[in-house]
Amino acid sequence: MRIQVPDQSSGRLSDAWRFCVGTGRFELALRRDYQDSLALIQREVGFRHIRGHGLLSDGVGIYRPYSYQGSRQVRYAFTYVDQVIDAYLELGIAPFIELGFMPRELASGEQTVFWWAGNVTPPSSWTQWAALVRATIAHLVDRYGIDQVRGWPIEVWNEPNLKEFWADADQDVYHLLYEVTASAVKEVDASLQVGGPAISPGADEWLVRFADFVAQRGLPIDFVSRHAYTSGPAQHVPFGVHQTLAPATDLLAQFARPREQLRGSALDGLPVHITEFNSSYRPDNPIHDTAFHAAYLAPVVAGGGDLVDSFAYWTFSDMFEEIGVPTALFHGGFGLLTHRQIKKPTYHLYAFMARMGDQLLARGEDHLVTRDADGRVTVLAWAPVFPAAGDSHLLRLSIPLAGKESGPAFGLRSRVNEQMGNAWAAWNEMGRPLSVRPRQLETLREVAEPVRSHSQLSIAAGRVELDLVLDRHEVTLVEITAVKDETPPWWDDDRMLG
């Protein structure tokens, strides 16, 4: 059966998918590979915001107590903050600020998270914490201007519902943290946007309690946030894990939860940000590197914007050290890009999204069709992976070319699947080298590009009939433009050799 794509747009395609992207801890942004990757991704995808952990941790070095003439004082040092945010803004991306974790010298305990040892205990002094928050936000406002900083959401802590991230996962103490922090932010400027509680999946009860607390205390809140992942428990092998995955629809269901839960509450109607999402929450699961992953997430990226104001892919780059320094080029990292800018299949899913038009024409379980102001129609298609991916998948579309009844159209197809646009597959074939040689790197860059094909299509009755056969785990982009034929009357292909 051929799907008839309607002539008229049903509205604008949401760009919630590009509102934010995740990153490894704050000071990794000082690295050149990180910035090279971000520059590439901004050129070809173009995210608006970037969010990661560790702004207030010791590696960034903001909180610097010292003793002078017998009294304890604090210097706030923004040496690295300035370098990172200057770099972000030059690259056309702005921070989505996460306030955390605890500077060691302000911490009430020793508990840390990650290889890089972020302290996750409450402050030893709430006054000092508030001062730290105020000093940090005030510095940003002073350096970058309130007009700009007002657009940067500020989130209080990360996944406080997990013991790994917040001592004892104590919600009451988190509520206190929220109150002190949000108030400190608003003291700097009431127009700044603050929110929380940045909970992980599986903590539905937190949000309602949080909403009640905020409402009851009349606290400022500009958005609510949570995370979404679909993987089962980690089955460890050395330097890696394997996990089962719930269907991608489960991700969409997680996206939808906050609005459902807050319906009728005092926080009803607030913007909802999914400040992290991915399949697996592990940075060493090879699934992240595969074509399967792109096909798995395609319906999520194509459709998530109906449910939330943003959903941030965790993370843009494999430059990430939560479980230590990666030991191989492909190591199952979260990144859309590996170290040294090898594009993974999921990178292309985002790059394809960036080529979609802003008018939504159609969306189905295996496709998304848009049009842009110039009349170009763009089709994103994917081979569904659940219940089980077949070796090929057929999609038949009838596509309207606005205002052109007949004549030729130009079609460009870009393919990513088990063989095409798949550097991971090539790396496997190369024998999975831990350290790739320069020539291998060059090869991986080449084979990481989507395979392109092009053809002249026929418009009949204002439509192009498109039959797409997708290979296993394929994500395909087709761009169709009506041709304005400038061929001169004397052109004769048969005379190429006289």
Add this chain to the structure above:
Amino acid sequence: MRIQVPDQSSGRLSDAWRFCVGTGRFELALRRDYQDSLALIQREVGFRHIRGHGLLSDGVGIYRPYSYQGSRQVRYAFTYVDQVIDAYLELGIAPFIELGFMPRELASGEQTVFWWAGNVTPPSSWTQWAALVRATIAHLVDRYGIDQVRGWPIEVWNEPNLKEFWADADQDVYHLLYEVTASAVKEVDASLQVGGPAISPGADEWLVRFADFVAQRGLPIDFVSRHAYTSGPAQHVPFGVHQTLAPATDLLAQFARPREQLRGSALDGLPVHITEFNSSYRPDNPIHDTAFHAAYLAPVVAGGGDLVDSFAYWTFSDMFEEIGVPTALFHGGFGLLTHRQIKKPTYHLYAFMARMGDQLLARGEDHLVTRDADGRVTVLAWAPVFPAAGDSHLLRLSIPLAGKESGPAFGLRSRVNEQMGNAWAAWNEMGRPLSVRPRQLETLREVAEPVRSHSQLSIAAGRVELDLVLDRHEVTLVEITAVKDETPPWWDDDRMLG
């Protein structure tokens, strides 16, 4: 039948193919598009020298007579010469100097060639001409050092056997020009390399007479040069021509002629440079833009080095104005690259050659096989175009992997044919737009890349059996490397989803 590629190399692959490349007139090198194209080509191909017309013509502005206190004097101005040669050297390429044409104020007549009006008459003063040559070469030696300039061949004029390029095609006057010019060059430094007569095809009698003249007069000569083209008469259409082409073997026969003719003469054994070659000699023949052209020239580029010391593709870029400013992105120009760096199929033929190893293993009518120091084997294969190209061409090779008896190998294939790596085909499908829009340009850049595929091959008895099916007008590169398998024992593809 499967071709058994021998284990042992039969010698080094000559790099005569990359010794030199042609260019439009000298001052076009001041342009950014020109330099962008040359930078790209140097990165991916890497020519040694570059040769074009017009160094001494008015657009470069060297020869500047003036009057002071009643007497006529000459200033030699190297403003543009320095800018161009500085740029060349920064890009890792050195000039192959062609001395010509005649500055208008030193000319004996009005006859010009090309849209840009190069004067092709003998000098009005041989003394002044010699002074101009000396001043120019001395300036180069002074600025760049004799160690460097000694490596830059210096050719006297261009195609003096044609009336268009040398008044009356008068060979005796050319001989005088050669004598005066070669002597002037050697006065600057005896170690400089000078040569000629840079004749076009179809003037076999010139070379013998030239050799006799040089020998008889005891003139300095360090190399001989001629050109090679295979096209028939131009059949004009507006902004274009069509021409018949002789088989590519005819090009090789032309390459071979100088050595044949000079055998036994005083010039026997001198280096021979084919300072221009191409199929058609017209910059408006669309054949230059096609996949046919790459397949047609493949055996020439693969084999020409046996016959001569260099053969220079005419030219690297469509930035070329002999018949005026091009009116469309694809216009049948000589370039390996169009304006704005769209790669043509023939570009890839050169880029593929640049990936060949330096040990020659096998060469046939549809293939060239090499190995490099690391053991990587590279196969260049092409679908023969004469007598008539079929829709597909099969090549079966048995390839030795030095020192590896069994196990996996990694194979990377890069394809260019009527559909793949063929921006011209896409431009045709786009309706042949004269002025391409930015998005079209981006699309053309994308589809101009070869289509890559990769696979894991099996080594058995030290060999990989390779069956290549080539599409119409295809040129293919296959790179094969033995795999050093680093797969850890716990790797299990079946556990990707837990």
Add this chain to the structure above:
Amino acid sequence: MRIQVPDQSSGRLSDAWRFCVGTGRFELALRRDYQDSLALIQREVGFRHIRGHGLLSDGVGIYRPYSYQGSRQVRYAFTYVDQVIDAYLELGIAPFIELGFMPRELASGEQTVFWWAGNVTPPSSWTQWAALVRATIAHLVDRYGIDQVRGWPIEVWNEPNLKEFWADADQDVYHLLYEVTASAVKEVDASLQVGGPAISPGADEWLVRFADFVAQRGLPIDFVSRHAYTSGPAQHVPFGVHQTLAPATDLLAQFARPREQLRGSALDGLPVHITEFNSSYRPDNPIHDTAFHAAYLAPVVAGGGDLVDSFAYWTFSDMFEEIGVPTALFHGGFGLLTHRQIKKPTYHLYAFMARMGDQLLARGEDHLVTRDADGRVTVLAWAPVFPAAGDSHLLRLSIPLAGKESGPAFGLRSRVNEQMGNAWAAWNEMGRPLSVRPRQLETLREVAEPVRSHSQLSIAAGRVELDLVLDRHEVTLVEITAVKDETPPWWDDDRMLG
């Protein structure tokens, strides 16, 4: 006597000085040196528009008649137009379009102007001319969008009052040209801005007649334009000229003339653009290279904005060929930059202007004082050159620091004069080499930078007292900022060595 700079701004500083800058002929913009210079100047000065000759001349190759099946037709080719304007927009500058000169195949005569032979005769067919104008403007609108092109002024021809630029300087024929051209422009889109008559100095009678003609015929007109120069007749030496110069006030008087002349006419109130100005109109007058020139023009650049909507320095770069290829690095060219980006003193005058604030505080015969939104006060000062420059010039200012009663201020001074920031002086000392060596080039770049000094100033009663001694032909920039002292209490300069 000390000048009391007022506390309150008397208004915004006009930016007419940066609205437009001149350039050599259109296709020179294809050159890399040209684009490198423009990139530098856009980074440090930031002009809005750029205007030069030759868009329609043969070097750009737009007008391309051909014969097909017995009839004469015309192809319009925008190959170079697109490359140039794409480059301009990337560099943040937009064209100020000058329509001229005449394509040779559309010309009614043979008369040309300049070394590059621009044809200056009326069209042989007014219909074909109108078609050429429409096709060109329509192409720009199609490619760049009407929203953008609407902001690009379109000027009809150049200096038609001079026989060199318009056959017989025939005003009636120019009026016809204006009528046909302006109408053709407006046919493309009525919101486009068209104007003229682009007259040279010394043709005051033309403007009134032109205004009458336009009014009487009810023709579209959006701005009027003229040029301004102050040099006397050329006294030739080889490769150069010397000329007397009228005082710079004469330039301001020329700027003021159009508004005076049009007062009460139908064109009263139209924007006035000085589409070219300079001291000498010769591209081989060494005065352009000197510190004198910067000091001479300083009051013009500082004050011209009161009189006109723009005044365009002719030209930004020495990449300019009206009298042929320059024969030396410094050759008296118009450029703010030489070839290879050596900054001339007048470059710094513009770079200093680009650092002025937008609030005008004071302006005098030797100074301009502004403030910006951050409270920074900027002083541009110059040593007057007429009637005769002394060896030093004293300027005493009392400068208000808004909102800061006392404490330190930071002052940065940047100086250009006969010795400082003066590459031409160094080149003279080097023996005036025609072709500079790489090390000399590096030295010239270094000494071309202004000499900077800095100090801590004292604010008393909200003011800083500034005594500036300017050397001969000096232009100085002083930037003063109130200091926010972050020195910690333990700082002790005397303990640097323990």
Add this chain to the structure above:
Amino acid sequence: MRIQVPDQSSGRLSDAWRFCVGTGRFELALRRDYQDSLALIQREVGFRHIRGHGLLSDGVGIYRPYSYQGSRQVRYAFTYVDQVIDAYLELGIAPFIELGFMPRELASGEQTVFWWAGNVTPPSSWTQWAALVRATIAHLVDRYGIDQVRGWPIEVWNEPNLKEFWADADQDVYHLLYEVTASAVKEVDASLQVGGPAISPGADEWLVRFADFVAQRGLPIDFVSRHAYTSGPAQHVPFGVHQTLAPATDLLAQFARPREQLRGSALDGLPVHITEFNSSYRPDNPIHDTAFHAAYLAPVVAGGGDLVDSFAYWTFSDMFEEIGVPTALFHGGFGLLTHRQIKKPTYHLYAFMARMGDQLLARGEDHLVTRDADGRVTVLAWAPVFPAAGDSHLLRLSIPLAGKESGPAFGLRSRVNEQMGNAWAAWNEMGRPLSVRPRQLETLREVAEPVRSHSQLSIAAGRVELDLVLDRHEVTLVEITAVKDETPPWWDDDRMLG
């Protein structure tokens, strides 16, 4: 008294000063600011090698034990090693390898040094340590080739004579470490260069004992190394220290010690590398940022090459974290450059050295004079700082211009002192801002450049008489070149205005 610089060179100027430079810990090289700084310094100075701590520490992630099927195994991961060394080689600098510190999982104890916690205890397994060393060096040889790696000196540990750097400063255990390590290195390839003991000042007895040990055991050794510093005890203030400094001659004395001590020993004649030197050994002593520092070190950099094979300035950049993240732009760091590439006065000392010729003409207590192959004479002069710097210092030189008896010479002077080329002075005047604003950064970059002046000098009797007045703490470079005068006969400065 005027110093007569001799006509004849007394030999080549040693380039021991540029053989090596110091750096913060290994993985800081991943940062963009670090690489930007190194790129700048390589362009303007050009060091050969770079040496820092931490290659084997956990932040680089090489040593990765894991458990598989019940047994403990080790993976060696070179992810960051490759990224850093690839970057180094691209920037034209090669590692001077320091083997240390101890991976935590291979350590025998908990003791660490620095904010970044390098473990300084002996290995828990000497076998595993040897395996780690072999794997690391073998990887480098495999990736970069033995021809290259053979040129990279390999040093065993850092300052083992200090308890902070080596548990208990136990020399016997260090000897064991040396034996195991040097042997492991040589197992990879006998041509690799290995050395030690990298001792700090004040441990003279170590070197003799080390020499005896190595000789007695017949161990491989290719060079000996030590460090040199001249500061007294740290007098702490918050975020800083003050220290007394011994005269710079004391540094030279320290350089000389190893050769003195080894004279007659088995190690006599081995290359000696001072693998670290500076005034203060503290990264928070503001003396590093001053003009005093450049003048203080000038005689050391000018003369150290007579005493040793290299002496490496510790360090090239303020990107350095041994005592934590710097809290201000200027914070007394070791760097020649601050974060964001502000050049300190000592940077210019090195940049000036890079402009010296290779023939040594004269050296004194306040000057160094060289000539290069082109005849250019270069004078490095400095105002002595001990016993006490005066406000000005006069140096009178008579300088031979080889082969030119009379006529003009071009002189270029570049000055750095308390006011000139001194960004630290400007930063002080700005109120010592911790976090500099973009405009302040731009100003600091501008005022950090040396102040240049130029003049035409007279050659008489083959000599130029040069009187240099140096300001307090000044380092000056003067470059003198004989002028080849190309001034045309018609040039007349008096006719500039006609």
